Each structure stands twice: as C-alpha cells, then as structure tokens.
Amino acid sequence: MxxxxxxxxxxxxxxxxxxxxxxxxxxxxxxxxxxxxxxxxxxxxxxxxxxxxxxxxxxxxxxxxxxxxxxxxxxxxxxxxxxxxEQAYLQALAHVPEQDMPSPEERLILLETLTRIDALLDGLKPNVRTAFLLSRLEGLGYQAIAERLEVSVSSVEKYMATAIRHCFLARASL
CATH class of the missing domain: 1.10.1740 (Rna Polymerase Sigma Factor; Chain: A)
Structure with a gap:
C-alpha cells in the first residue's frame, strides 16, 4: 500500500x-x-x-x-x-591460537551472526535452547544431548521440535 x-x-x-x-x-x-x-x-x-x-x-x-x-x-x-x-565471543577468542585468529572482518561477521542466532532463539526455555545449540553447533546426537542435559531422548526430541518450530515461526515473521 x-x-x-x-x-x-x-x-x-x-x-x-x-x-x-x-x-x-x-x-x-x-x-x-x-x-x-x-x-x-x-x-x-x-x-x-x-x-x-x-x-x-x-x-x-x-x-x-x-x-x-x-x-x-x-x-x-x-x-x-x-x-x-560479544563478551562471550571475546572470551572464546582469547583461547584461540594466534595463527587461527579470524581477521577483524571475519570477527565482525561472526559476532553479527551470533547476535542474530541469539535473537532468533530468544524466548526458548534453557533446555530447549541448549539442546538445539548442542545439536546444531556441536553436532551432538539426541542420545549425547540427553546424557549431557540428564533428560530422556524423548525429551530431547520434544526440545528439538519446539526449537525448530520456534525458528521457523521467527523467520516467517521477519
């Protein structure tokens, strides 16, 4: 209009x-x-x-x-x-060897990406958010996530379904 x-x-x-x-x-x-x-x-x-x-x-x-x-x-x-x-990212960078340190441009892109991911996951319960991040960023399977979170695999499945639905709806509203 x-x-x-x-x-x-x-x-x-x-x-x-x-x-x-x-x-x-x-x-x-x-x-x-x-x-x-x-x-x-x-x-x-x-x-x-x-x-x-x-x-x-x-x-x-x-x-x-x-x-x-x-x-x-x-x-x-x-x-x-x-x-x-940004603070968490800088703390993580402090542990990166000098030769593997990203360039200033790459650091800015990574920080922007992390900020967008954080905003996208806003509103999720802590276990749902953690399960999603462990799966997507660390590549853990549902069994490993369940062990880490001390919950059942079926709980992890529910967490992942919730997180994926949340991300889909958040992206659709942009």
Missing amino acids: SSSPSNSSLLHTDVRNLYSNHHHWLVNWLRRRLRNAENADDMAQDTFLYVLGKPEQVAQLREPRAWLSSIAKGLIIDRYRRQQV
Missing part, C-alpha cells in the same frame, strides 16, 4: 511532532534508567530511528510516551544481549 504525497506529508508531520514533543522527555527517561547521558542520547536516537520506520503507527498513537518507552526498553534489552554475546 503506497501513500499519497499528502498522506506521506502528514505522516512526516506526525513523526516530526512526536520528536519535538517527546524527545527531551525520552532522553531524560533514558538517563534515569541508564545513568549515562551519552548512552541515553544514543538510545533516544535509536528509538526515533525505529519510529521513522513505522510512521503510520505514529498517527494512531494514544499514549506516545508509553509507546516510545516500550521501544526504548526493547532496544536497551537488545543492546544488553548483544554486549553479553
């Missing part, structure tokens, strides 16, 4: 008004939560970048601050999770 020039102009006006009316409030809200002015400014900008991708939702807003804070909370969680993935 394409918007007409006048409709598009109204959407841009709505976004501009949302920014003008709520940017300062959002920055202050983020500063209280993040305790860092620079991170709060960055996160506010990230929030409004997200909003720019959803201008049609702005016109329908009844509670703009609730919507903006919800977006910002999600972005904070995403940033925190990315930092956790």
Whole structure:
C-alpha cells in the first residue's frame, strides 16, 4: 500500500511532532534508567530511528510516551544481549591460537551472526535452547544431548521440535 504525497506529508508531520514533543522527555527517561547521558542520547536516537520506520503507527498513537518507552526498553534489552554475546565471543577468542585468529572482518561477521542466532532463539526455555545449540553447533546426537542435559531422548526430541518450530515461526515473521 503506497501513500499519497499528502498522506506521506502528514505522516512526516506526525513523526516530526512526536520528536519535538517527546524527545527531551525520552532522553531524560533514558538517563534515569541508564545513568549515562551519552548512552541515553544514543538510545533516544535509536528509538526515533525505529519510529521513522513505522510512521503510520505514529498517527494512531494514544499514549506516545508509553509507546516510545516500550521501544526504548526493547532496544536497551537488545543492546544488553548483544554486549553479553560479544563478551562471550571475546572470551572464546582469547583461547584461540594466534595463527587461527579470524581477521577483524571475519570477527565482525561472526559476532553479527551470533547476535542474530541469539535473537532468533530468544524466548526458548534453557533446555530447549541448549539442546538445539548442542545439536546444531556441536553436532551432538539426541542420545549425547540427553546424557549431557540428564533428560530422556524423548525429551530431547520434544526440545528439538519446539526449537525448530520456534525458528521457523521467527523467520516467517521477519
């Protein structure tokens, strides 16, 4: 569905008004939560970048601050999770011999891939997530996974079915 020039102009006006009316409030809200002015400014900008991708939702807003804070909370969680993935990746790299160390470009690609996998698996119960990762990343069979997790093979089968269904639905919603 394409918007007409006048409709598009109204959407841009709505976004501009949302920014003008709520940017300062959002920055202050983020500063209280993040305790860092620079991170709060960055996160506010990230929030409004997200909003720019959803201008049609702005016109329908009844509670703009609730919507903006919800977006910002999600972005904070995403940033925190990315930092956790990055930290785990750097710890793993510390054990890699110098001659096997990936290039900076490869490290960035690997980190991005790990972050996407982490986001894709978000919401799975720990045993389901672990079973899936043991199967796909370490190549373990269901029996070995069952032994490692101290569960039955039929539980591993259920975990894998759940994880595969979750991944399929997550990919379909992208």
